[in-house]
Every structure is written in structure tokens, then in C-alpha cells.
Amino acid sequence: MFIQTEATPNPATLKFLPGRSVSPQGPIELRDPALAERSPLATRLFGVKGVSAVFFGSDFITVTKAEGEWPHLKPAILGAIMEHYMSGAPLMSDGAPVDELAESEDEFFAEEDAATVDTIKELLETRIRPAVAGDGGDITFRGYKDGTVYLVMKGSCSGCPSSTATLKHGIQNLLRHFLPQVREVEAV
Numbered sequence: 001m002f003i004q005t006e007a008t009p010n011p012a013t014l015k016f017l018p019g020r021s022v023s024p025q026g027p028i029e030l031r032d033p034a035l036a037e038r039s040p041l042a043t044r045l046f047g048v049k050g051v052s053a054v055f056f057g058s059d060f061i062t063v064t065k066a067e068g069e070w071p072h073l074k075p076a077i078l079g080a081i082m083e084h085y086m087s088g089a090p091l092m093s094d095g096a097p098v099d100e101l102a103e104s105e106d107e108f109f110a111e112e113d114a115a116t117v118d119t120i121k122e123l124l125e126t127r128i129r130p131a132v133a134g135d136g137g138d139i140t141f142r143g144y145k146d147g148t149v150y151l152v153m154k155g156s157c158s159g160c161p162s163s164t165a166t167l168k169h170g171i172q173n174l175l176r177h178f179l180p181q182v183r184e185v186e187a188v
Contacts, residue, residue: 001085003078008062008136010160013053014070015136016061016081023056023091027138029154030054040089044080048073055137055155056091062136062155108143108150117144119179124151128171132157139171147183149175163187 004017028039031053036042041061042054050068054061063077109117121141132139137157143150151171157163164187172185 001082003081005074005078006136008156008160009162009166010064010137010156010158012066012159013062013064013136013156014074014077015156016063016077017059018061018081018085020059020085022059022061024058027058027154028056028091029138029158030056039092040087041081041084041091044084045077048076048080051077053158057133057136057138057155060133060136064156064159107141109145113144116179116181117141120144120149120175120182123175123178127174132166142188147181149182149185150188151185152188 002019004019006015006017008015030036030039030042030046033046036046036054039054039056041056045051045054045061045063050065050073051063052066053064055064061081063073065073107117124139124141128139135156137153137155137160139157140152140154141149142152149172151167153160153163153167157166160166167185167187172182175182175185
């Protein structure tokens with residue numbers, strides 16, 4: 001098995017490409033080792049000293065470190081990923097749906113803004129999320145109020161030094177182009 005690695009814009013996060021499906025049901029972000037116990041792969045990854053977060057995309061894994069240097073962490077992470085796939089274990093041991101691990105907070109927006117929110121979500125799905133996934137992250141809609149779009153940044157996007165530029169110059173400008181009523185974009 002050959003696992004490729006890619007740098008991300010976030011120096012604390014590396015992207016691992018195992019060459020096979022990782023989480024086809026949807027993205028999963030695990031920032032708590034206790035929640036990670038539901039995933040054999042996440043448990044192995046959190047077992048590597050210095051790992052602080054794990055994100056599963058459709059065909060990639062991003063690992064965020066709190067301490068240590070990549071040249072020391074990378075071999076242990078590669079070993080954990082390889083062991084997982086060689087074992088044949090499922091991504092989630094209890095078969096729990098991915099959405100149970102998602103944020104429990106509901107989306108918020110006024111009923112009269114439903115058409116605007118639908119367009120925001122469509123633009124996120126078709127133009128923004130695919131580009132962000134290329135960098136090992138994900139962005140999801142959280143809410144819309146008074147011209148401000150609220151987004152949740154995950155994976156390599158969470159805590160990334162360039163995430164503010166991505167939000168303000170990339171996403172905000174794109175949304176304003178299609179939706180003049182959007183004034184700004186904020187991370188939750």
C-alpha cells in the first residue's frame with residue numbers, strides 16, 4: 001500500500017491520501033480523543049504523541065499536530081493508517097451514522113432568507129467545498145443573518161493562518177458576486 005502525503009496551507013496539518021475511499025458518507029472531524037474511540041483509525045492516529053485532530057474526507061485524511069515536528073510524526077502516522085487498512089477494520093466501529101458526530105447546533109436564518117441561503121449552500125457545494133477539500137479541509141454552512149454568512153471551518157482549514165484570507169478574499173468575494181445582499185463572511 002502506498003500512501004501519498006501533501007502539505008496544506010496550514011503548517012500544523014498534513015494531508016494523507018491512502019488511494020482508497022476514506023469516508024464516503026461525508027466528512028468527519030474528530031478533535032476529541034474520547035470521540036475518536038468510535039473510529040479504529042482515529043484511535044490509532046490519536047495514539048501518536050502530538051496528534052490533536054483528525055479529519056476524514058471522502059478520499060483523504062488530514063492530521064493536525066499540537067506538538068512535534070512532521071519528520072518525526074509522519075512515519076508513525078503513515079504506520080497507523082497502513083495498519084488500519086491492512087486490518088480491514090471499518091472507519092466507524094459502531095456503525096454510527098456520520099451525522100451523529102457533526103455539530104449538534106442547528107443552522108440559523110430567517111424564513112424570508114431561505115432563497116438566499118439555498119443559493120449560498122449551492123455555491124458552497126459546487127464551487128467552494130471542492131477547492132477547500134483539495135487543501136485537506138471542509139467548510140460548512142452554519143447560518144445567515146443581516147447580510148453575514150457564518151461558516152464552520154474543518155480539517156486543515158480550522159486554525160489555518162490563511163483561513164482569514166480564504167474567507168474574506170475568496171469566499172466573501174464569490175458570494176458577493178452572486179448575492180449582492182451578502183455583506184461579509186465570518187467563521188464560527
